[in-house]
Amino acid sequence: MSPATFLGMPPFPVAAREALANSQQRGNLRNATRTIRAKRAGVVGEVDDWEQLRRAGAAIKDEVLGNLDGYLEQLEASLTLAGATVHWARDAAEANRVVIDIARRHHVDEVVKVKSMVTGEIELNAALEAAGISAWETDLAELIVQLGDDLPSHILVPAIHRNRSEVREIFLREMGKNGIPADVDLTDDPADLAGAARRHLREKFLRAKMAVSGANFAVADTGTLVVVESEGNGRMCLTLPEVLVSVVGIEKIVPTWTDLEVFLQLLPRSSTGERMNPYTSTWSGVTPGDGPHEVHVVLLDNGRTSVLADEVGRQALRCIRCSACLNVCPVYERTGGRAYGSVYPGPIGAILTPMLRGIGTDEATDSLPYASSLCGACFEACPVLIDIPEVLVHLREKVVDAHRGRMPGTVATTMTGASWLLTNGHRLAALQMLAGVSRRIFWRRGRIGRMPPPLSRWTDARDAPAPPRESFRAWWARTDGGRGARRADDDGRDER
């Protein structure tokens, strides 16, 4: 079975329309995001210096991004000194090749994996599969997604769109094909489901010779990688197998060990709404007699340096993948993550995916910066102060500019026309006169009902107001701003 892929997904509005009809997902997301929002608000509210922490988190990341070349060299040196082998990967193909080569050298045909966004980004599992190597996801939700041949829909809770009876069915059907089967009398009780996953995974932990992880942070001065998780599966992957390969985006650096203080407060409170996450694993290279004998670190670019080159967009590289922006996003709450066509869903995905892939690559990518009402809830929640609405608007500008010179579509023509009209008060007044005349045609209790396309995009579900008899500027001119009003209704009191 080859893993599911985001390749070739339709543009956001189309994918979203389908997702909106998925009642199971709608219900799950409504409940889950509401719960997590309340938890997050609670634990964030109890930290007096939360705003200072956010500013500190942003400042530390900006320091790294501003001097990334130096920090990367420092990290490479400290990792090497600690006994790790550092590999540099320009793109997904290079990173995947490094991991496959290491696996081949050790003659392994399977690896266990700690949940990692970056290996999803480079589609490592598919590459391993093609090389005849099985990749076993060991995070519970990631396991559900993998066994169900499904795509993740949330950064932190990738199987958020599933309910427990679906999980039970997937376990019963798929576990046996991939290892220890689930008991035939498996119930959909969460503890029972977790028990089945434990038995299934334990066999893999004890057998696997090689593990693949990502990292939440890479400490430049000590050469330490950090993985933050909740289930203990990470701890197992990071300590049991003989060979450990970690794929790390180059933006994951923090300068010093003490900087972790800031992020280990920001991350769990923003992501799971916990004061502290259950498991924090840190390792610096190889420690003889303790943990893996061979430690590899693959430092991945894959578009990050071009994000860095974008003055406005580079703030997206501060992201610590906490998923707070998803949980507060009213669009995400209704569409779920898969509509965003990338491992990075929600508001952060809407800015990061187009920047990593490049604006103008395809219609689906270019639709992402528009997948937002610009309400600003994400910016308000982000622990590292990424002004997502600002970046969205900036990327929309780039989308439009990338299409200049081609045949202008309806939107472009409308926008050019509207700009001409709205640059001059007299032109606007003429338009308003026309609108006033059209009132007689469309008038129906002051409301316009269903209209043909493209107006149907508005009127299919909503009434539109009928244009008034007289615009404000016409009223002002006629009555001298109400000062010359002779009739009672001439002070403009009548219209609605």
Added chain:
Amino acid sequence: MEPSVMKVAVFVTCLNDTMFPGTGTAVVRLLRRLGVDVEFPAAQTCCGQMHVNTGYVAEAVPIVRTFVEAFAGYDAVVAPSGSCAASVRHQHRLVARRSGDPRLAREVATISPRVYELSEFLIDVLGVVDVGAYFPHRVTLHPTCHSRRMLGVGDKPEQLLRAVRGLTLVDLPEAHECCGFGGTFALKNPDVSVAMGSDKARHVRETGAEVLVAGDNSCLMHIGGLLTRERAGIRAMHLAEVLASTEPGA
């Protein structure tokens, strides 16, 4: 500066000017009642937000130019729209930068900070919370995203409503969630926009209010359009119109 000697202009906004003139006239009546002689510079048109937020920043340049020309020389500019005021204060400098014209950038830097959303102008500049209004109805307030998150008006609209005689203000569930209008978002992603709006409309109905109030007619056009389609019997009304209302004969 004393309000009576301030040179104050209303930036009525293109949407209100064209579709909701009653909001503009309400602002004029309200401000005059409070002793402010407000002017309407007829050269004004639009803030350019629709263009900027859709990515047509180059096309927004002449609109912003028109804006700064229309409002040059005023001490304060009052807009009955949190969204348009936020666009002027936060986006005009981006547009000016794109134009590459340093003079436009200077003019924007002078004028943008003098632009206020209505509730800001009333409370922060005039220092009034009780504007002497009378509105004997059950009302719920939708605090619009841009006024709250971009301008930081906080609970100013609520304070103003609470001081209105006869008015009963009922809390809106999930008040801070976006209504789904989002400018061209409503057309580019109509399905998501309507999904968000229908939840907002449902919460409005849950309050049992007769009137839904907000400081932005764009959001009201969206939520109100859903409410009338449902024949909900709830009126959408701009904050300015509530605040301009007085007892008959008063």
